[in-house]
Amino acid sequence: MLHPLRAIALTCLALLALGEGTDPAPQPVRVKDVSWCRLVDGRPAMLVRFVVQNEWHMYWTNPGDSGAPPTAKAALPEGWRLGGPIWPRPRVQRTDGETLFVHEGEWGWLLPLEGPQPRAVPDTPIELALSWMVCKTSCTVGKASVRVPPPTGTLAAPPESVGGSPFPIALGPDDSCAVSRDRLRVRCRARGRMSASFIQASDPGVSTEAEGAPVSVPVRDGVANLDLGLSVRPQDAQGKELGVSGLLLLGDRPNDPCVWIRRNIPESGPATPQQP
Amino acid sequence: MQNNRFLSLLAASAVALGAVSLAMADMEKGEKKEQKAGAVEIGSAAPEFKLPTADGKTVSLADFKGKTVVIEWFSPYCPYSGQSGDDSYWSTGRAKQVIDAVKAADASAVYLCINSTHDGYSGKDTATNMKDSTSAVASSPVPVLMDASGSVGHAYGAKTTPHIFIVDGAGNIAYIGAPVSKDGKDLYAANAVKAIKEGKKPEPARTKNSGCGVKYAKKA
Numbered sequence: 001m002l003h004p005l006r007a008i009a010l011t012c013l014a015l016l017a018l019g020e021g022t023d024p025a026p027q028p029v030r031v032k033d034v035s036w037c038r039l040v041d042g043r044p045a046m047l048v049r050f051v052v053q054n055e056w057h058m059y060w061t062n063p064g065d066s067g068a069p070p071t072a073k074a075a076l077p078e079g080w081r082l083g084g085p086i087w088p089r090p091r092v093q094r095t096d097g098e099t100l101f102v103h104e105g106e107w108g109w110l111l112p113l114e115g116p117q118p119r120a121v122p123d124t125p126i127e128l129a130l131s132w133m134v135c136k137t138s139c140t141v142g143k144a145s146v147r148v149p150p151p152t153g154t155l156a157a158p159p160e161s162v163g164g165s166p167f168p169i170a171l172g173p174d175d176s177c178a179v180s181r182d183r184l185r186v187r188c189r190a191r192g193r194m195s196a197s198f199i200q201a202s203d204p205g206v207s208t209e210a211e212g213a214p215v216s217v218p219v220r221d222g223v224a225n226l227d228l229g230l231s232v233r234p235q236d237a238q239g240k241e242l243g244v245s246g247l248l249l250l251g252d253r254p255n256d257p258c259v260w261i262r263r264n265i266p267e268s269g270p271a272t273p274q275q276p
Numbered sequence: 277m278q279n280n281r282f283l284s285l286l287a288a289s290a291v292a293l294g295a296v297s298l299a300m301a302d303m304e305k306g307e308k309k310e311q312k313a314g315a316v317e318i319g320s321a322a323p324e325f326k327l328p329t330a331d332g333k334t335v336s337l338a339d340f341k342g343k344t345v346v347i348e349w350f351s352p353y354c355p356y357s358g359q360s361g362d363d364s365y366w367s368t369g370r371a372k373q374v375i376d377a378v379k380a381a382d383a384s385a386v387y388l389c390i391n392s393t394h395d396g397y398s399g400k401d402t403a404t405n406m407k408d409s410t411s412a413v414a415s416s417p418v419p420v421l422m423d424a425s426g427s428v429g430h431a432y433g434a435k436t437t438p439h440i441f442i443v444d445g446a447g448n449i450a451y452i453g454a455p456v457s458k459d460g461k462d463l464y465a466a467n468a469v470k471a472i473k474e475g476k477k478p479e480p481a482r483t484k485n486s487g488c489g490v491k492y493a494k495k496a
């Protein structure tokens with residue numbers, strides 16, 4: 001005869017075992033919701049909130065050594081198109097052989113819309129098709145279709161961060177950025193952080209050492225000074241405008257601020273200072 | 277009493293399942309630690325290799341001296357490579373499209389797959405890995421070369437599946453990157469073979485590859 005407590009424990013274990021056999025495996029990624037906001041430049045944007053299961057990760061626009069970023073397609077009214085996504089600060093995941101730029105836990109992805117007139121908003125629902133790669137030790141892919149109702153009322157600014165991962169801020173009036181055919185130079189207030197690094201986004205035809213791993217950026221007197229060599233191969237640009245882009249990561253913590261840098265590369269000539 | 281036995285059996289199964297899951301989790305954590313890849317560059321000499329195919333032959337790069345060779349890093353367990361699904365290079369027909377275009381550009385060009393997945397990945401033994409590799413490309417004549425030690429993958433610096441390296445007739449690396457553009461419109465690998473055939477340098481010679489990380493064996 002079993003002791004009652006032992007019987008209860010065994011029953012619980014048995015139910016767990018039965019449960020494992022009957023429930024479908026939980027998906028490592030779910031789309032929590034999609035909401036509207038308005039960016040500083042006036043464009044409306046859809047904020048997609050992903051929730052990634054513990055130990056799994058999705059990828060930044062440049063995934064690093066392996067992986068693939070999520071994609072979005074939208075059925076939009078005439079005259080509208082999706083702008084380039086705005087990516088939050090990724091985490092840098094290093095293993096013995098790989099450096100990856102990843103998003104974990106809950107994170108937000110901003111999808112700007114560009115319409116026929118500035119500040120216009122769509123007035124019909126949008127069918128948004130999302131797909132993604134998600135990996136742990138192995139990888140799988142997922143998809144979601146979301147019907148996003150048109151926005152109503154005044155659109156608020158996007159949150160500064162989702163799930164602790166901040167969206168990038170722009171260079172300030174005291175900051176500077178200059179680009180030439182072979183160098184990118186940025187001076188940016190470190191906003192109280194003692195360290196900084198730079199990671200390059202995906203720029204066809206332009207390689208830097210920040211493409212596969214963060215490059216350390218010296219911080220002196222409260223200012224981060226990025227001086228990055230560029231290797232430019234116009235023949236590899238795949239018809240796109242030659243440019244260099246990436247995130248200046250201020251501080252080491254995942255919730256520290258980051259600054260988005262994007263500059264077109266001049267056809268020739270010396271470095272030209274550009275306004276932030 | 278029979279119910280008690282049933283419950284005890286289920287409980288024992290649950291405990292065993294738990295133990296196996298923990299063991300698998302530990303193994304997977306170990307698998308995530310991969311070796312630092314070496315790398316070839318555009319214009320550098322392609323590393324020689326001699327590897328067994330999934331159907332029992334042996335293939336070396338030297339067998340194709342003077343020919344353009346397209347080498348695709350491949351995994352039957354990656355949803356971007358040989359696993360079935362909407363994103364799979366092989367099951368969506370994109371691989372066939374590229375291979376056909378490669379052959380149209382240069383009938384003498386050779387297309388090979390190399391699988392550098394280590395034996396034991398996700399519990400797959402050597403035989404299963406080979407069988408799965410063969411069945412994933414069954415509809416094509418492309419041989420799959422098995423590189424379970426990862427030595428060839430590391431020599432080339434293969435990082436993802438798929439990841440393409442094209443070797444020209446002189447034995448030098450002429451293209452590194454993705455097989456096709458993200459929208460599938462540009463067949464980079466086939467365009468590169470066409471350029472080589474015409475005596476030109478491929479443009480682009482380098483594109484951003486994406487996909488699953490190659491599941492290399494840990495260094496001893």
